[in-house]
Amino acid sequence: MSEQLKIRKARPSDISNLIEFFIQIYGEQTVFQVEAFLRYYFQSPWNKESILESNWIGLNSKDEIVSHYGGLHYKLILGENIIDTIWGVNAYTLPDWRGLGFNSTLVQKLFDANPINATLGMALDTHKFYKKLGYNVFDHQRLKRYLFLFRVEAFELVNEIGADIGKAKQLVGSPITVSHWNDPGHIVELNSQMLETHGLQLGRQVVCTTLRDEGFLKWRFLDHPFIAYKVFAFVGENGITAYLALRPELLQPSGRMVGRIVDMYGDARDLYGVISFAIQWGNNESLLYLDFSKIGELYDHVLMESGFSVLEEDDVALFPQVSAPVAKRPNHEYLALKSLEFDEPIMALGINDIYFTRMDSDRDRVAKINQIK
Structure with a gap:
């Protein structure tokens, strides 16, 4: 041609x-x-x-x-x-x-x-292509996935997609009994008006991450026209110091529900309470599990101490990553960053310096018409 x-x-x-x-x-x-x-x-x-x-x-x-x-x-x-x-x-x-x-x-x-170009989600061969173009590919490390198991029925999903159920049970273990947690009055379910009232005091937690200001959070979560997110936040004396955004997701064709934590950010000490609140909410909603994917080491200890198990590399795909319908999809969550103007600081970044989640790029969007709220 x-x-x-x-x-x-x-x-x-x-x-x-x-x-x-x-x-x-x-x-x-x-x-x-x-x-x-x-x-x-x-x-x-x-x-x-x-x-x-x-x-x-x-x-x-x-x-x-x-x-x-x-x-x-x-x-x-x-x-x-x-x-x-x-x-x-x-x-x-x-x-x-x-x-x-x-x-x-x-x-x-x-x-x-x-000024800066970023991409997330591709096969390893494509990731190697981006490395040849001069992108920082972070030694081809992928997003990790953290999972809080509520119900043993979650393992049926592993079986449905043809994944290794024995490996899944070994890594995730038994469902966790959720004990009652008394919120001292700091945790709220956030909306746009409350965000304007309290303001954000999230601080800078890592060298490189997405800017989360009020306008962005409204656009990305609170006023999203196609996805109904739940956003829980810790309100301190000077404003909102931590938040977590999750998306209840219906798995087809079983009709079971899980909770995708799309993003969390803020003061680690206050995130403990926000995560505990989200766990209680998920248990009350009869979800099979909560999961959260990220790259970077920020909040590793918070998640593990809150009862999450970690899935890494190919094991990320043990539980369904797509929902309409559920299917086994390889873990292609590779990240690449590149800049002409800021080449030196971008290329100097290591895995400890960055923090990105499913909020970034297009890793959390509806795919089909029937997923629109």
Whole structure:
């Protein structure tokens, strides 16, 4: 096939064509066919009128979209700096148009345009490709998964997806009996109004992580138009010092419920109470388990002391990572960071310096129409 590459930034007027493209790659039930979802997903949390500003598309001679690389607008704390960051997502080239340079050109376009580029979730071979491009790949370490087991029926899920049930029982153990915990009055279920009233005093807990300010938390969790999150927070004398955001998730086809902790952040001492509150809530809701995935060592001791078991590397996939329907999916939670402007501090980061969770990139989003709240 002889085609001249046509690469440009996407525009809001491309949305209908992007919908057709996404249906081709994700199927008839994809949430990417919903225009309102695309406008939310590809907007900036700090400028709601900004749509598709970091999305690049490849077109054929008929001006049909045959390749795409999207970008999600976040901000990164890097030492004492707060820097605009783009998470690269939804990179795909239609099979008939591969081998023409679309992928590499789109990656380079995104790379050249942004102060910091980040990507999360890919096969190891792709991660090695990013290393060759000059990204910090953190020795190919992956997100760890922490699991708090409420009910033995959770092991039926392991069996359903064809995973090693013996290994799962060995690593996770028996269900934990949840004792009653008396909240001294500091824990609240957070909403936007309460956030404005109390304000955030989360502090800086690690060298490099996502900026969590009021505008971001409203956009990402509290006012999310498509996912109903539960956000629990510790309110101290000077404001909110710690929070945890979780997503109750229905597993298909069994109809069982689990709780995905998508993010937690703040003062470790106050997180103990927030986690205890979430555990009691999950037990009262008859969830099978709570789980939480992260990269970096921040809060390791808090989670283990709160009763969570840890799954690492390939063992992360012992319990279902996808829910509609449940399926066995390899642990591809590899992280890569790169910056032209801030290359030296980015490349100097080690695993102890970073903290990222399922909140980041697109690791926690709805996939199909029937998952929309």
